[in-house]
Amino acid sequence: MKYRLLAGVSVLVLTAALSACSSSSGPDSRNGDGRTTVDVWLMRDSVSAQFQKEFNADFEKRHPTIDVRIQIQEWDGIGQKITAALASNDAPDVIEAGNTQVAQYAESGGLLDLSDHKDELNGEDWLSGLAEPGSYEGKQYGIPYYAANRVVIYRTDLFEKAGVDAAEIKTREQWIDATAKLNRGGTQGIYLPGQMWYALAGFIWDEGGDLAAESGGTWSGALDTPEALRGMAFYEELQALGKGPKDSDEDDPPQAEVMAQGQVAQIISTPGGAKVIAENNPELKGKLAFFPIPGKTANTPGAVFTGGSDLVVPAAAAHPDEAVTFIKELTGETWQKKLAVAMSYVPNRTSLASAVADDPGAAAMAVGAAHGHATPNTPGWAAVEAENPIKDYMTAVLTGGDPAKEAAKASRDITRAMNAGS
Numbered sequence: 577m578k579y580r581l582l583a584g585v586s587v588l589v590l591t592a593a594l595s596a597c598s599s600s601s602g603p604d605s606r607n608g609d610g611r612t613t614v615d616v617w618l619m620r621d622s623v624s625a626q627f628q629k630e631f632n633a634d635f636e637k638r639h640p641t642i643d644v645r646i647q648i649q650e651w652d653g654i655g656q657k658i659t660a661a662l663a664s665n666d667a668p669d670v671i672e673a674g675n676t677q678v679a680q681y682a683e684s685g686g687l688l689d690l691s692d693h694k695d696e697l698n699g700e701d702w703l704s705g706l707a708e709p710g711s712y713e714g715k716q717y718g719i720p721y722y723a724a725n726r727v728v729i730y731r732t733d734l735f736e737k738a739g740v741d742a743a744e745i746k747t748r749e750q751w752i753d754a755t756a757k758l759n760r761g762g763t764q765g766i767y768l769p770g771q772m773w774y775a776l777a778g779f780i781w782d783e784g785g786d787l788a789a790e791s792g793g794t795w796s797g798a799l800d801t802p803e804a805l806r807g808m809a810f811y812e813e814l815q816a817l818g819k820g821p822k823d824s825d826e827d828d829p830p831q832a833e834v835m836a837q838g839q840v841a842q843i844i845s846t847p848g849g850a851k852v853i854a855e856n857n858p859e860l861k862g863k864l865a866f867f868p869i870p871g872k873t874a875n876t877p878g879a880v881f882t883g884g885s886d887l888v889v890p891a892a893a894a895h896p897d898e899a900v901t902f903i904k905e906l907t908g909e910t911w912q913k914k915l916a917v918a919m920s921y922v923p924n925r926t927s928l929a930s931a932v933a934d935d936p937g938a939a940a941m942a943v944g945a946a947h948g949h950a951t952p953n954t955p956g957w958a959a960v961e962a963e964n965p966i967k968d969y970m971t972a973v974l975t976g977g978d979p980a981k982e983a984a985k986a987s988r989d990i991t992r993a994m995n996a997g998s
Contacts (some may be wrong), residue, residue: 611640612898613642613643614643614669614895614901616645617668617672618647618649619651622721622885622919627915627918631914632646634905642898649672659681659684662681662891664892667686669893669894669902670889672886673886675706675882675883675885675886678886679712679953679955680955681888682715682718686891687718688717688888688890688891688896690717691716693719693904701925702925703720703882703925705880706718706882719903720884721887721924722919722923723922723948724921725883725922726778726844726846726869726881727844727869727941728869729835729842729843729845729847729850729865729866731840731841732863742867748871748872755814755841755842758842759818764817765818765842766815766818766844767831767840767843769822770822770823771823771971773964773966774881775844776807778949779808780799781949782872782879783806783807785801786798786801786803787951788957788994795954795956796990796994797990797994799986800980800987808970808973822975823975835849837857838860846941847866865936868944876947877944879947879949880947880949881948882949884921907924909925913931917931917932920935920937920938921938922945954994965993969986
């Protein structure tokens with residue numbers, strides 16, 4: 577889910593206390609002077625205080641009959657809060673939602689269909705990893721807002737010592753060769769915990785597989801396909817070039833803290849991990865850099881899970897037209913470029929990637945985001961993540977289990993979880 581990914585991203589953004597007021601001013605928030613107040617929920621670290629101030633001033637100048645009232649929300653417990661708001665008659669006009677969460681909100685009937693606005697919102701150029709999960713049953717409910725994804729963070733000094741040029745690592749094969757050279761003399765070529773399932777998903781997508789597949793309206797786990805098994809085989813090969821635990825994920829222990837100890841050459845992380853590493857070991861400041869996760873061929877970067885946010889309009893919104901006006905401005909070229917620079921995020925459109933060219937971490941993210949994917953676009957996927965049989969599957973294989981048998985078991989567990997409520 578999006579909050580798990582952005583737990584790493586949040587360290588690279590500017591944290592600030594942002595203004596907050598009431599969640600909504602009721603079913604009719606037209607002011608006595610004829611102005612309309614648009615109530616907006618944005619998430620913590622989505623914007624900085626300065627960005628919010630500048631955007632609001634510009635928006636209200638360009639739209640003199642609309643006032644903007646933003647309330648900053650916390651990710652913890654946001655799903656329940658949004659669900660309650662969508663079921664009420666007092667919902668805000670615009671809500672920022674994690675891209676993987678949109679389908680479950682749309683299924684409830686609580687969102688407006690924004691398909692008719694795709695052209696004016698530059699839908700032909702949206703990042704697929706944001707646009708696809710923002711749609712449900714052929715209709716567009718979520719408008720891409722910003723993206724973030726994983727890259728490789730590496731030690732420039734260890735690469736130089738091993739004679740490895742990161743700029744020449746363009747393919748998986750080259751990545752394995754380089755990592756093997758780095759995995760010597762007490763240095764771990766890469767620290768890759770056994771249960772980093774988002775990274776595994778990228779390798780599976782590279783092979784043409786997926787975590788689950790839909791047929792005839794029914795979803796089934798797909799880890800036992802030949803494509804998915806090849807993705808797991810690559811994960812196993814890469815994971816062996818380090819000492820990452822086989823039975824935990826990147827948060828246990830926090831992998832940035834492990835890299836800060838000085839014996840790790842690479843990790844797969846959002847760029848914000850570099851700040852955590854340097855904070856834990858100031859001697860590494862200036863010795864960390866980034867490159868996109870390599871793909872199977874030199875001309876195509878590795879597939880990545882695109883985390884990030886979409887903007888949605890509740891069906892109960894008091895001012896849906898003004899809500900669309902707000903979304904059009906915030907997701908338009910001018911403010912997408914400003915947001916990318918201010919927050920080190922990837923813009924919502926592929927053609928705007930150059931906006932982060934001077935930010936090494938965000939630039940590496942943007943390369944991967946152009947080939948980003950999302951988790952299976954169905955409300956049932958939330959149950960899979962809650963149980964997460966993918967992690968157990970990965971540990972089983974890495975500790976000697978038969979890949980085909982373990983994949984078949986995990987696929988059955990995914991199928992059961994996805995269809996439990998149907």
